[in-house]
Every structure is written in C-alpha cells, then in structure tokens.
Amino acid sequence: MATESDVIVETKNLTKIYRDFWGRQKVRALKALDLEIHRGEIFGLLGPNGSGKTTTIKLLLGLLFPTSGEVNILGRTASDVSKNERLGYLPEESYLYRFLNAEETLDFYGRLFKIPGAVRRQRVDQLINMVGLESAKKRQLREYSKGMTRRIGLAQALINDPDVIFLDEPTSGLDPIGTRNMKDLILELKKQGKTIIMSSHLLGDVQDVCDRIGILYQGELKELGRVEDLLKVVEQTEIRVSYLSDDAKKKIEKVIEEDSDAKLEFWGNPTTSLEKLFNEIISESEARPGKRVRGGENTK
C-alpha cells in the first residue's frame, strides 16, 4: 500500500453539476468521486463519450470549480496556482495560439515557468525534435494539421519537465505511428518517475500503458483497480496448452463434467480484453443504475 506522501492526487466526494445562467441544473457530470492517484503510476480514466472524464481532469486542474467535494493535488488545493509549476496538461484538443509558430509557442509557455533563456531554447529544440516537427517549426499553428497541433500540444505540456502530467485523450488525432510513439513516450515518462493521468476511450491504448484505471459511466465511478486485476476473470479458468492431443482433451472434458458446478462454456482461444470488461460494465450499468458492487478496489 502506498504511503501518504505518495498520493499525488486525491479527491473526496468530488461532484460537479453544470448549471445554466439562471442557476438551474443542467447536467450532473460527476457524482461523488473518491480517487487517489499515487506517485509514479499511470492512471487511466475510461468511459464512454460524455461520461465525465474531461470534467474530472478540469476539476483537478482548477479549470472548473467543484459543486461540492475537495481536490488535493500535490498537497495543494486545485485553486492554488503554485501547483501548476510541476504540472503538464494536454487538453482534449490543443488550445494554442494560432498566430504563433511552434517555436514561439514553446518559448512563450517556457517563459511562464521562468525558465532561463539558454535552457529554454535548448528545451524548445529538444521538444520540437521529440515530437517530430523540426521541418514545420517556423510555420504558424493556423496552418497545422490536427495531428501536428496535437504534437505541439504535447510538447507544450512537457516544457517544464513536469512531475504530474494530465493527458486528455492523448492519442486522438494521431496516426498509427504517432500513437505508437505516444504510448512509448508515456512509458518512458513513467520510467523517469513521473505520474501520468490520462483519459481515453481507446481501450487498447489504455490497456497497453495504464497501471490502474477507473471506469466512469454517466459521472459515476463504476470500476477502479489495477488493470491486470480487473481483467482477471475470477470465475473462469483459462488453461493454455500447446499441442494438446485429442485423447488428453477428452480426459479433461470428462474431469470437468465430473465437477458438479463446473460447466463447459467455451472451448478454444479465449479473448478476454478490456473491451469486453468495458462493454460489460456499460450494459450492466444501463440495466441497473447506481453504484456497482463488484470488481477491484471499489468493493472495499
């Protein structure tokens, strides 16, 4: 179990209700979220469109004010600007000044961290190199394609060599190679001891890189735990054997038949995946709304 100081982000009963101008309730985007994210882990927020992933990240960053509940991030409140010194944030879409070019963009954000000139120039070059934009670094961002904007957005999030990085759908808009690079980069950042909080609905991506995930559905946390634990199907047993003879196969079938409870459901190559889990949770939640009593840490 992680120690207290290892908790980078903590939310208690975090709730967000979007209201209109007159204060009338529009959407309950997040319902009583309790969450702890630890130093050095990659945490994935999963959920269908409109489930509250972006809302959660914005609340953590102080871009939105919670309707109720608390956020503690790096030992500070979300409204304390000092926390930003050690943060990096890649928004859902890269919200950058379109009249600047790549170099100017990174230079500007570097200045906001008061990075000294020489170091800043070096970091800007290095990041532009890393995201593969050397050839376009003098072009204004208004001319950039979606993927290119995404890349410069990522570079911008890393300008201060942050300890905690928020990535809102990091792979959206990227080509397969870009996606691969992004995933490698995330793992590389983890190796450097950074904490990463990412949201995505691309399950493959999450499965590949995340240590722990939380699944949101209509603003409620439905599942929370380590990826390998969640994907372990406890009631099922999987035996993988190479070159099994027909004879042995028959014997095994017989043994299973002898077990009164056991029932042979499937015989073949199992395809348990995050996708399956995800779909299961969604359909279950649709059938029975409310908190789910099953699964990883959520059951405690």
Added chain:
Amino acid sequence: MILENPIPPFQEWIGKAALSWAIAVLVLAALAFVVSFVLLLVFKGTKQAGTVFKTGVSDAWNDLIHFSWKRCFAVAGLAIRESVRKKVVVVGVVFIILLMFGGWFLDPDSKDPARLCASFVYQTTTYLVLLLALFLSSLSLPTDFKTKTIYTLVTKPVRSSEIVLGRIIGIGAVGTVILMLMACCSYFFVSNTLSHTHILNDAEDLTYVTDADPSTLAPDTVIAKGYTRLANGHKHQVEKYASGDLRVFEENKHIHGIEQTVRDGMVRYKIGPERGSLQAKVPLYGKIKFRNADSFERPRGINVGEEWEYRSYIAGATDEAIIWTFEGITPKKFAEGLPVEMTISVFRTHMGNIEKTIMGAMYVRNPVTGLTAETHVFNSEKYTTKALTIPVELNKSKVKTKPWVVKKMSDSESFGVQSASLPSKESYNLFEDFVVDGKLEIWLQCLDSQQYFGAAGPDLYLRAADANVFLNFFKGYLGVWQQMLIVISFGILFSTFLSGPVAMASTFGIIVAGFSKQLFIEIAHLQSLGGGPVESFNRLITHQNMMIDLPNTFSTHLGQTFDHIAGAFLSIIGLALPSFSDFNYYADCVANGYSVSSNAILVHLLTTVSFVAPLFVFAYVILRNREVAK
C-alpha cells in the same frame, strides 16, 4: 482664445482628489464585495461561503507574493504579437487616408488655420486611437475564452494579475507605437498645411508715398505701403521704411520674414516661411479678486445677468477694479518687462457709438505699500486678445501720489495699508518699488461710465516664456495616450466577465458617457429638465411639456420611484466614470498656442493611474474567481 478652467495646481488638487478617489473606490469595492458575498450565500450556503471566501483570500495573497514581472512581460509580448499578426497597422493606414481627405475639407481661408488643423488632427487621432484601444482590449481575453487557449494558459504558473496587467501593458504598447506614428504624421500634415509664402513685387504691389530721398528722412518714416499677393486665402500688409527695412504685418496669427536683393537695378523681395502659427506660450496665472465701489475686497464682481456665470464684472468710471495678484515675479524671469496678455469681456448698457471701443486702464500696485502706477490706457473690443508690456522703468508722472487701498471685510476700520502719501522718488523701478517677495498686483479699471468690463481668473496672464513648439505638439498627444490607457483598462475589465461583443459595447458606453460626464451626472441626480428616464419617456409619449407637473397618479409615482432607483444606480456608475472631456485640455493648449503645463500632465497622469489601478485590481479579482472552463 483663453483657456477656461485651467488645471488647478497639483498641491491644491491632490488632497481633494485623493479623498474623492478613495471614497469612490471604497464605495465600489464595498458594493462589489457585498453583492458577491450575497451571491455566494445564496448559491453555496453559509458554511461553504465562508470556506470559499477564506481560500479566495489566501489564493489572492499567494498570487501577490508570487507576482512576476517576467511572466507579465511574456503575456505583454504575446498581446503585442497578437495585435501585430492580426494587422492593427490598418488603423494607421486609415489615419493617413483621413488626413489626406481632411486636407481637402479644412477651410484654407480660416482666420486661425493652426487652430483648425491642430484641432482636426487631435480629434481624429483621439477617435481612432480610442477605437483601436476599445477593439484590442475588449476582444483579447474573450478570444482566449472562445478558442479555449485560456485553458492552456491558466494551467501554467501565470497569475491572473499577470494576465490582466500583461494585456494592459501589451495593448498599451501597441497603442503607444501607433499613436506616435500618428503624431509624426500629424505634425507633418499640420506644418505642411500651414507652410506657405507670399509674393511681393516692388513695382506692382508697393505704392511709394514719398518722392524724397530716403536718406534725408528719419529712418522710421514709411516710404512705401502695400499688400503681398494672396496665398492660403490671405495677404499681409507690408511697409517699407526710410532705413530700407521692411515689415510684414501679422495676418491669420502669423508673420513672415522678408529679404530684399537688388540686381540690375531691380529690387526683389523674398518672403520667408510663416512664423508663429503654432506657439507654445507659457502663461503665469494670478489669483483674481474684485474691488467694489466702496473699496472693499470681493471674490466676485457684478453679475450682469446676460453672460454665463463664469465671468464677473466691474462698472466703468467708478472705483471698482479687477485685481490679479501674481507670485514668483523676478527680474531674472522678466528682464524685458512683464508681457501681459488679456482677453477682456465688455458689456455695454448703451450702445452709443458702436464703432467706438471702450477705454480701460491698467495699473501695477505694490501689494504691501499700495503704491500704484498706471501703465497703459487701452481700448477694448469684445473678446480680442490684447498683448501689452509693462516696462521695468516707470515714468514718475504715472505714479499715483496716494497709495490705493483695498479694504478687507474683516478690518473695515484699519485699512491694512497706510493711506498717507508715500515719499516721492525721481524714478521708479518695477522690481524695486512694486514687486514684494515676487508678488505684484495688476489692476484693471473701465474708464467709460455705464459700461462694464468682465473677466475670470485665466483671462489675464503673464507670458512667462515660450516653450518649444515641436515638443509641445507631441506633448499634446499625452492626453490621447492617457485616455487610451483608461479605455484599455475598462476594456480588459469588461472582457474578464463579458463576451467580446458585450464587452465592446460596454466599453463603448463608457467612452460615450465619459465624454459627456456632466450630462450623465445630471441625469443620475434627476437634475435635468423633465425628470429621469421613465418620467421623460412618459412625457415624450403623452406629449407633455417638460416644465409642467405630471398628474398625481399612481403610475406617475411608480415612474418617479423607478427613476430614483435608476438614478442611484447611475450615480454609482458615475463614480467610476472618467471625464474624458477633461483631456481636451491638451488639444486646446496646442490649438490655441499654449504650452502644455507639467502640472497638468502630472494631474492627468495621476488621474489616469487612479483609474487604471483599481480597474486592474477589479479585473484581477474577477478573472481569478471566474470558472475558466464553463
């Protein structure tokens, strides 16, 4: 033309101004505080409101101690880039086009072309620069919100205060550069429009009045007279003297130099460029008081009823006098005598001979001994500026044998000055016999009975010096610059909580209301004829005269109650309203040939800061507590 309501001296002004500023800021801050706290209570409940408030204060403190000029200038740099890349230079082009058209429409035959030109360029620059400031400031932050670039920005360690101040600085810098370019263009335009010479041809334009040999005549005898040829709609009278010198008389507020050359027995004249169209006189103002017919001192003279209250009058051929007391008069400053310029208003009770001007006399008086000497007898026409010089050596025959007295209301018995005759001297010196500790009185009396002279404080001044005309022209743009900063601050403030178009409309409203602040305050205090907005509207649709009382009905009362509430609301806005028309001072100065005083610059600079600073704080507080991602 005399400047009315000159800016009060800084030391006199600062106390009262600081107080009313502090009151206005406190009232508005308290109001904002109460409103936001009530809103918090309503939406969050007592317990949470307290917590929110506490974190708010601690966050503000953190922001304050972490404020960084580096980040502030980074934001300023961004604002500059944004403006430049979004091609604000267009405004400059518009200005140049306006100048080109302006050149066609300005009346070339004007009696005071310098004033016309200067007023035109200052007005055009003011409107264009304020419009530019309005656009840049009120659209900048809303664009950030609309494109959501603000998300990326506020998740960096940059404080809201730096975002706001950086924007003010950046947009201010862009405006300053544009303003400077416009000032240069304007100077070029004005000097180009004013510059001209005339042709003078010896044979055709001059008439010789004597056949005598000039060398036998006194050197200042006029031997030839005439007029130059027409240029810029006017011509100058020219006189040639026996000494061979020529003089070009003033016309349309300027003169020309003249040179003559003799070649092949032919006399040719070359008239030089115009001089004196643009001036930068440095006036030294005195304090005005009046003496009534019983020799008592009064702050005001007679009200002749016809004129607006600003000037007050003395009756002719009585003991009444208008008295100016000057300070700081030294022989060093006025070695050549005291150059007095005055614009005296004349009120006639009978027209008499309308051609005949009214006679007046000017005196200097020692403020301690009461020794008085007549310096000039002059005739006065209505509202023309007269320039007279009081000489340093005063003629014995002009010195009064008895000192003149002014009795104070408090000491009706002892006069404060001895009324006995003063020992008479052979010769009198202005600085030795009349000036005491740099103080001197100048008196005016009207000599024609049943006629009146009127004046206000600034109507008579000493022309202490002449400042650099070129510099003065540019100083005049300080007024535009100061107004621009105020507009930018308002634009930024509104854009922290309103969408672009609404922020723009609000800032525009401030500009319009600020240019007519007086009227605004009158409406707010229900002093204007016909009542407040609802009552006026009622009168308008029911076709009722503005003067009659409305019927005593419920709806009338309802309307008037509403007007009182609206009036209170407007009064509060009035507190925060800058009086833009005060900044006309600068353009008036330059256009009328006065030097822009450092005192005025100081006063207006402080006024500007008194707006920019609280607006900045308000903008910070709003942006800081705004939910960015909403």
